[in-house]
Amino acid sequence: MNLEGFLACPSCDVLFDISTLEDGESAHCSRCGHFLSTYRADATQRVIAYTSSALMLLALACSYPFMSFKASGLESVMTLPQTALNLWHYGMPGLAFLVAAFIIFIPALVLVLMLALNVALLFERDCDWLRPVGRLIYWLQNWSMVEVFFIGVLVSLVKIGHMATVIMGLSFWAYALFSLFFVLSLAGLDRAQYWQRIEALQS
Ligand SMILES: [Zn+2]
Incomplete structure (x- = not known):
């Protein structure tokens, strides 16, 4: 399995694909709400x-x-x-x-x-x-x-x-x-x- 672009939640270890984030979007864990990442193009x-x-x-x-x-x-x-x-x-x-x-x-x-x-x-x-x-x-x-x-x-x-x-x-x-x-x-x-x-x- 290719895990490129995936990130494990630091709090509960669920895997998320953060490579699909658009400019200015943030990702939070859907299970525990922990902040994962914010993508900014610049x-x-x-x-x-x-x-x-x-x-x-x-x-x-x-x-x-x-x-x-x-x-x-x-x-x-x-x-x-x-x-x-x-x-x-x-x-x-x-x-x-x-x-x-x-x-x-x-x-x-x-x-x-x-x-x-x-x-x-x-x-x-x-x-x-x-x-x-x-x-x-x-x-x-x-x-x-x-x-x-x-x-x-x-x-x-x-x-x-x-x-x-x-x-x-x-x-x-x-x-x-x-x-x-x-x-x-x-x-x-x-x-x-x-x-x-x-x-x-x-x-
Ligand atoms: Zn989590």
């Missing part, structure tokens, strides 16, 4: 646009002041890399390393890998690294905490707002947009569709 172009925008916004976010605080005539300016560097200076190198990894380096690596994978798929280049890179992207995205960090910043703003005047810098808005594009990039990367495309390219 998925690679979309993900390339989202990932390249996200990378540029991250570069902007790392280059300009994130926030400045004014209290009792004193002003201090903080950049995004300083959020991690300050932890280092306060004697918490492990935590500094994790913060930098979760909010800057892992998201940047995920984006670069997604960009490479999508460019290869767009030009139908059969490269040996497609499968390992695909697996690495899905594993690494669990370790990126872009949205968690940004929500944490918003919550802490409410507290700091009572003690000092807080001015959001260019980097803050760039990181907000970066978070949005990062989420859009991951949302565009439909696991079932990508594995099928990689398999089709390598068969």
